[in-house]
Amino acid sequence: MIFCGLAFSALRAEKSGGGTVGGERPLDPGHYLCEEIKRPFFAEVKPGSGQFKAQRSLALPERFSMPKPAGVKRVFILGESVALILGQGEAALYGEADGRLPLERIAGGVSSSGGNNSGFEIINCGMGGYDSFRIHGILREVLNYQPDLLVILSGNNEVPAAELCPGPGSGLRRREFRLLEKYYSLKDDPQQAREKASLKMHGAMLEKMAKAAKKAGVPAIFCTLPANLKDLPSYLVYPPLENPGFAAGYKLFYEREYEAAAEKFRLGPGDRPAGHFFNFYLGKTLEKLGRTAESRAHFLKAVGLDDNMGRASEARNALIKRVAGSEGACVADLEGLFYKLSPGGLPGFREFTDEVHWRSSYNKAVWDEIFRSAAACGIKAAAGFKAVDSPKYVTSPRADASKRFSYAFSWLSDTDSRLNEGSLAALSYLRQNTPGLFAQAAGSPEALGELLIHNSWSTATAARLRALFPLFLVHLAETERRLGNSGAALSLCERGLSLKPADERFRLVRAQILAGSGRLKEAEKEFRGSGLRQEARALGRAYGFALPSPVAGPAQNTAARPVQKTASEPVEKNGLESLMALCIAPAGKLEPQKALQACQSVVYTVNSGARKKGGGLAAAGSDASFESYKLLKALGRAEEAKEALRWTVANSPASWPKLAEARGLLLKQAP
Numbered sequence: 001m002i003f004c005g006l007a008f009s010a011l012r013a014e015k016s017g018g019g020t021v022g023g024e025r026p027l028d029p030g031h032y033l034c035e036e037i038k039r040p041f042f043a044e045v046k047p048g049s050g051q052f053k054a055q056r057s058l059a060l061p062e063r064f065s066m067p068k069p070a071g072v073k074r075v076f077i078l079g080e081s082v083a084l085i086l087g088q089g090e091a092a093l094y095g096e097a098d099g100r101l102p103l104e105r106i107a108g109g110v111s112s113s114g115g116n117n118s119g120f121e122i123i124n125c126g127m128g129g130y131d132s133f134r135i136h137g138i139l140r141e142v143l144n145y146q147p148d149l150l151v152i153l154s155g156n157n158e159v160p161a162a163e164l165c166p167g168p169g170s171g172l173r174r175r176e177f178r179l180l181e182k183y184y185s186l187k188d189d190p191q192q193a194r195e196k197a198s199l200k201m202h203g204a205m206l207e208k209m210a211k212a213a214k215k216a217g218v219p220a221i222f223c224t225l226p227a228n229l230k231d232l233p234s235y236l237v238y239p240p241l242e243n244p245g246f247a248a249g250y251k252l253f254y255e256r257e258y259e260a261a262a263e264k265f266r267l268g269p270g271d272r273p274a275g276h277f278f279n280f281y282l283g284k285t286l287e288k289l290g291r292t293a294e295s296r297a298h299f300l301k302a303v304g305l306d307d308n309m310g311r312a313s314e315a316r317n318a319l320i321k322r323v324a325g326s327e328g329a330c331v332a333d334l335e336g337l338f339y340k341l342s343p344g345g346l347p348g349f350r351e352f353t354d355e356v357h358w359r360s361s362y363n364k365a366v367w368d369e370i371f372r373s374a375a376a377c378g379i380k381a382a383a384g385f386k387a388v389d390s391p392k393y394v395t396s397p398r399a400d401a402s403k404r405f406s407y408a409f410s411w412l413s414d415t416d417s418r419l420n421e422g423s424l425a426a427l428s429y430l431r432q433n434t435p436g437l438f439a440q441a442a443g444s445p446e447a448l449g450e451l452l453i454h455n456s457w458s459t460a461t462a463a464r465l466r467a468l469f470p471l472f473l474v475h476l477a478e479t480e481r482r483l484g485n486s487g488a489a490l491s492l493c494e495r496g497l498s499l500k501p502a503d504e505r506f507r508l509v510r511a512q513i514l515a516g517s518g519r520l521k522e523a524e525k526e527f528r529g530s531g532l533r534q535e536a537r538a539l540g541r542a543y544g545f546a547l548p549s550p551v552a553g554p555a556q557n558t559a560a561r562p563v564q565k566t567a568s569e570p571v572e573k574n575g576l577e578s579l580m581a582l583c584i585a586p587a588g589k590l591e592p593q594k595a596l597q598a599c600q601s602v603v604y605t606v607n608s609g610a611r612k613k614g615g616g617l618a619a620a621g622s623d624a625s626f627e628s629y630k631l632l633k634a635l636g637r638a639e640e641a642k643e644a645l646r647w648t649v650a651n652s653p654a655s656w657p658k659l660a661e662a663r664g665l666l667l668k669q670a671p
Helices: 005-016 029-038 089-094 103-108 132-145 168-184 190-216 244-254 258-266 274-288 292-304 314-326 334-341 360-376 397-410 421-433 435-441 445-451 461-483 486-499 504-516 520-529 533-542 576-583 592-606 619-634 638-651 659-669
Strands: 042-044 051-054 063-065 073-079 120-124 149-153 220-224 330-333
Touching: 029 132, 042 132, 073 132, 089 120, 089 360, 132 149, 132 190, 149 190, 168 190, 190 220, 190 314, 220 314, 220 334, 220 360, 244 258, 244 274, 244 533, 258 274, 274 292, 292 314, 314 330, 330 334, 330 360, 334 360, 397 421, 397 435, 397 445, 397 461, 397 638, 421 435, 421 461, 435 445, 435 461, 435 592, 435 619, 435 638, 445 461, 461 486, 461 504, 461 592, 486 504, 486 592, 504 520, 504 533, 520 533, 576 592, 576 619, 592 619, 619 638, 619 659, 638 659
Parallel strands: 073 120, 073 149, 149 220, 220 330
Antiparallel strands: 042 051, 051 063
16 A cells, blocks of 8 residues: 555645644554544544544544534545545635534525535545545445535555555455456566556445445545646656666756657657656656647656556546446546646646645635536536635645655655655755745755654654755755756765765766766766766766776775865856856846846855854855845745745854844844
C-alpha cells in the first residue's frame, strides 16, 4: 500500500491553518490501518441521543443526527486523502468556514451563489492512506445512516502486496494479489503484471461498492482521479543517468537545446524504470517546443510507467468508468475536468501540490462537476446545486509553499544521496514562485524546519532535518544549475560538500556546475576522479570529455580529496559586484523579476559557507535580502515580501547600517 502520510499531513495542516501542530503523537500505521478499521467509523455521542460523530483517529470531526431530519438530503463523501480536500462541505453550500451548520440552516437555505442548495448535508468520511478495501467497509456502514447520495474517490492507494496487517483477511488479499501477479507475468513484464493484478482487485472492490449501493437503493457517484501530469516525475525511482542517450538529452534539455534533446529522448527504451524518465523528459521537451498534443501522450505514458502506483493512470480511470457503468452508477470525470481547467490540457503544479492532491482553490469546480454529473445521471435533487467559491479554499503563499517544501523534503532518502527528480521538480516550482522562502530554506536546518509541516504524520521530520540538510542543499544547488545560476549553484553545492565532503554524488553535481559555467579543466578532473563510474562517464561524455570506459574493481577512494573553495567565482561572467549592481538597479533599468533573481543569487553566494555562531549574513547579503523584500513588495507578493523582511532582520549582523530601518518596517507589518 502506498501510504500517503505526508500528503494527508499537508491537508490536515491546511484545514487547521498550517504550521506546527504541538503535542502530536507519532502515527502508528498498524493501529491506524489495521486495528481502527475493526470498529465502526461513527459512534453515538451518548446512548439514545441520536447524535453521531466520527470516532476514528484523524477522521474529520463530522456529526449528524438519526433519524435524518425531514427535508435533508444527506451526502456522504467516501475515499482516501483526495476526498479530504473536499472537507468542510458547508463551505461548498454556503461559504461557511468552520463547524457544522444548524439543522434549520441545512434544511432551508439558498446558496449565496444563487444555486438551490437547500437541504443538503455533506458528511466527509475521507481517510488518508485508505485503499478500496477500507473504503468499502465505511460504505457498508454509512448505508445504515439514510444517505441520499454516495460520492466515492478511490484509486491512488491500490497496492495489495504492501498490505501490512496481520491476520487471515490481509493474508488472503496478499495471496490473491500474488497469484494474479504470477498469472499476468506469463505474458507481461513484472511491473505490468503487478499493475494488472492491482487493477483486477481494485475493480472487484469497486464492483462490490456499486452493488451494495444499488441493493440499498442509494445513488452512487464514482469519481475518476486527476493527476499532476506534466510537472512531477516519479519520486520513488531515479533517472538513468548512466544511460549515454539519457545523459546527453538531460544535458541538452537544461541548456535549452530542445530539438536536439528531443531526438535523444526519442531513442530511449520503453521499459521501466528508464522508460518513465525518457517519456517524461520527452514530454517536457515537446511542451517547451509548443507541441502540447504530442507531449501529452508521453506524459500519460510516463504516469503509466511510474512504479509509484500512487496516482491513477489512464487504465485505472478507465476501470472506474467501466465498473460504474456496468452497475448503473454515475461517474464524475474529475480527470477530464482538470484537463479542461489546465493550460494546454496538461495539469501540473499550477493545479496540484504533489502528484494527486489538487489545490483547494479548485474545490468549487470539483463540487460543481460532481453535482452536474449527478444531475445528468438522473438524480433530480442535484440539478439546482451550485457550489460556493468559499474563502476557505484560498491558501496563502506561505501555506502553499510549506506543503510543497514538506513534500520535497519527505522524498529525500536517508540511505541514498542520488538526486530525487520529484523533489527537484517541486523545488524548481518553489524557486520560481517563492524565491524569498526558497532562500530561507537554504539558511539552516532550523530555518528549513520552520517551513515544514509538523504533525502526527510527520514526527520523524525533525529527526531527519540535520542528517538530510546537506542533501537538501545539493538539491537546491541543482535547482539553481538548471536555471543557469552557476554561482549560486556552486555556493550551495559546496556548502553541502563542506558538510559531507566524501559524497561522490555531490561531487558529480559540482562537476556539472563547473562544466556548465565554462570551467572545463576543473570539471573534467571531477568527472575523471568520480567513483560513480557509469554515471560520471555518461554525463562527462555528454559535456564532450573523452572519458575512459569504466574499469572493473572498486571505485577510487576520494574521501580525502579537498573541496576547492570557489564561492566567489563568477556567475556567467558576472561577479558578486556585478550581481549586486543588477540587484539594486534603478527602477525601470531592469525587469523586477530579473533583479529579484540577482538579489537571491547574491544572498546564496555570500551565505555559501556555514555560518559562524552568532555571525549571521555579511553586509552584502543583508543588502540583497532587504532589496528582495522591496522587489517582492513592488511585484505585489506581499506575504513573500514579509517573509523576506523577517528573514533579513533575523539573520543580519548587528553592525548592518540598515538594520534599524528593516526592524521598523517589520514592526509596522506586525498584526
